[in-house]
Amino acid sequence: MAILEVNKITIKFGGLTAVSDFSLNLNEGEIVGLIGPNGAGKTTAFNAITGIYVPTSGSIMFQGNDITRLLPDKITKLGVARTFQNIRLFENMSVFENVLVGHHLRIKSSFIDATLRTPKYNREEKMMRDQTLELLEKVNLTEYLNEKASSLPYGQQRHLEIARALATRPKLLLLDEPAAGMNPKESEELMKFLKQIRDKFNLTILLIEHHMQVVMGICERILVLDHGITIAEGTPDEVQNNQKVIEAYLGVELDA
Amino acid sequence: MKNMAKKYRNAILTTVLIAAFFIFLSWTKTHLDAYVMRIFNLCAINTILALSLNLTNGFTGLFSLGTAGFMAIGAYTSALLTMPPGIKTMNFFMQPINPMLLNINVHFFFALLIAGILSALVGFLIGAPVLKLKGDYLAIATLGFGEIISVVFTNTQTITNGALGLKGIPQYTDQYWSWGVAIVIILGLKSLVNSSYGRAFKAIREDEIAAQAMGINLFSHKTLSFTVSAFIAGIGGALLANLNSTIDPTMFRFFFTYQILLMVVLGGMGSITGSVISACIITVLMELLRVVESPMDLGFISLPGISGMRMVVFAILLILVVLFLRHGIMGENEISWDMLLGKESGHRGNFGSQ
Ligand SMILES: Nc1ncnc2c1ncn2[C@@H]1O[C@H](COP(=O)(O)OP(=O)(O)OP(=O)(O)O)[C@@H](O)[C@H]1O
Ligand SMILES: [Mg+2]
Numbered sequence: 001m002a003i004l005e006v007n008k009i010t011i012k013f014g015g016l017t018a019v020s021d022f023s024l025n026l027n028e029g030e031i032v033g034l035i036g037p038n039g040a041g042k043t044t045a046f047n048a049i050t051g052i053y054v055p056t057s058g059s060i061m062f063q064g065n066d067i068t069r070l071l072p073d074k075i076t077k078l079g080v081a082r083t084f085q086n087i088r089l090f091e092n093m094s095v096f097e098n099v100l101v102g103h104h105l106r107i108k109s110s111f112i113d114a115t116l117r118t119p120k121y122n123r124e125e126k127m128m129r130d131q132t133l134e135l136l137e138k139v140n141l142t143e144y145l146n147e148k149a150s151s152l153p154y155g156q157q158r159h160l161e162i163a164r165a166l167a168t169r170p171k172l173l174l175l176d177e178p179a180a181g182m183n184p185k186e187s188e189e190l191m192k193f194l195k196q197i198r199d200k201f202n203l204t205i206l207l208i209e210h211h212m213q214v215v216m217g218i219c220e221r222i223l224v225l226d227h228g229i230t231i232a233e234g235t236p237d238e239v240q241n242n243q244k245v246i247e248a249y250l251g252v253e254l255d256a
Numbered sequence: 257m258k259n260m261a262k263k264y265r266n267a268i269l270t271t272v273l274i275a276a277f278f279i280f281l282s283w284t285k286t287h288l289d290a291y292v293m294r295i296f297n298l299c300a301i302n303t304i305l306a307l308s309l310n311l312t313n314g315f316t317g318l319f320s321l322g323t324a325g326f327m328a329i330g331a332y333t334s335a336l337l338t339m340p341p342g343i344k345t346m347n348f349f350m351q352p353i354n355p356m357l358l359n360i361n362v363h364f365f366f367a368l369l370i371a372g373i374l375s376a377l378v379g380f381l382i383g384a385p386v387l388k389l390k391g392d393y394l395a396i397a398t399l400g401f402g403e404i405i406s407v408v409f410t411n412t413q414t415i416t417n418g419a420l421g422l423k424g425i426p427q428y429t430d431q432y433w434s435w436g437v438a439i440v441i442i443l444g445l446k447s448l449v450n451s452s453y454g455r456a457f458k459a460i461r462e463d464e465i466a467a468q469a470m471g472i473n474l475f476s477h478k479t480l481s482f483t484v485s486a487f488i489a490g491i492g493g494a495l496l497a498n499l500n501s502t503i504d505p506t507m508f509r510f511f512f513t514y515q516i517l518l519m520v521v522l523g524g525m526g527s528i529t530g531s532v533i534s535a536c537i538i539t540v541l542m543e544l545l546r547v548v549e550s551p552m553d554l555g556f557i558s559l560p561g562i563s564g565m566r567m568v569v570f571a572i573l574l575i576l577v578v579l580f581l582r583h584g585i586m587g588e589n590e591i592s593w594d595m596l597l598g599k600e601s602g603h604r605g606n607f608g609s610q
Contacts, residue, residue: 050469071473072465073472073473081469088463088466088469089466090458091463097458100455104455105471114447114448114452114454115447115448116447117451121451125452164470
């Protein structure tokens, strides 16, 4: 069964059609890539799925729920988490706190419980802290626990953003250019890491990526956007040999 | 285990410090004259107000300027709840007081509590439209709210006695009340901002879009922060009314909010200890600066007293702080036991400390 069904969404900004008639079905456990030249509308499509924009037309269903018009926090609560193209960490908070915040959405205690530190709240706080430590261990960030998020090396910041997204316990994870700015060795590690977390956390992953090595390496299926239009869809091999895709990327090396 | 031990140590140290502070308070009763005592009480009240503003502006990243309006609500509520009927009748000589309000009289404790609750209620209600706005627009809207309250209170003759204000409010606010309440608020706020809700506030301050992507409902958390802040400001206003014994609508204008803003910025946005320190410094400075408003004879030249001169000095001070001391005295840091005593501890993000 499809976990996510994007049904012919169109997103316009004034006169500009950033995404037109975009459709996508994700099956549980898949890793799917979304590629395309700069300005193709990839991030805009992500923003529509995660509720930052409401599409001009079309609908988005997640696990049978219509999420087309829901606010981003509601969509996250249903089980869709994401990272951002320009890393958006809580910079002045520690690595530990960044991930801890990701657990807040499940809190049952009221703010009064929290202020008075009632046993109910203390239990929840302890649980959140334990789970955060566990998660940081799984993503190998334990050594940075008390560092300010902004002080981490770039690659680790991307990992932290993923860890923070995992704290919300998503079923679907959307990654916007997770390998941006990484060298080949780092992106190799990232690929392994993504496969690992997919298996450990039973995730479905949709990722935008310019690094063809990463996309071709881990994606089972790829969609290609150009000027908001889906120009190709298929396995990495099919897409790589598609004439339209080659034209769209003219001047851009496919295997760079 | 080490963290647990440290937690107990800190709790004990805090208790000892508070006990020592109360002994000091009883000492002040016999050793400070009325004038100094008044300033000492104002330090506590301004601490409370600075913490109220710091919760929204410093911890949650909401640029709110409604403090004076919420104070006014608290001040009038407490005044009307504590004034004896006879004094009320004397005050309302233009138009009689609303009969429902004439005979109400409650213990000061409940007056403070109700003042806070009413102010919080108003905060909650105006939060709905106002918190949809961001940045400067929020500042303008909350500023407008403060001015509206002042205008409304000038025109509700049978409730607030209008421009005449209220006189003869019982002076219940002594050093125990002012500092007692301040300590409760310091401890409560510290607990709140270090809780999961406080982390959500800080996440909103750091990056709204990312916070929302973490499943944090922006609107409900902003409303929570705004309402708690209004609650605290209402109590601060109430303490002030029962310290001054006289209030009128012009007291609660922008200049008041602006003074509190200076305290928060100077102390450090997002630092509780910073707010306490700078509230005390600025309160004392305010008194010392009265000199610049009185006529001066410098020997070769004599200057007439210019009222409003203090505001000029404060404006300059605020500009200087923003230019040269942007993060304030404390930045976002706190003075804590761990910092004072610990070697391997004291990091702000220390995961073991709550
Ligand atoms: N909020 C907005 N308002 C107006 N135009 C926008 C907005 N967001 C995106 N656009 C426009 O929509 C188009 C698609 O942008 P988008 O960011 O989705 O591209 P992208 O495929 O993610 O590109 P890149 O690879 O550079 O990240 C661009 O022309 C962009 O300028
Ligand atoms: Mg993009």
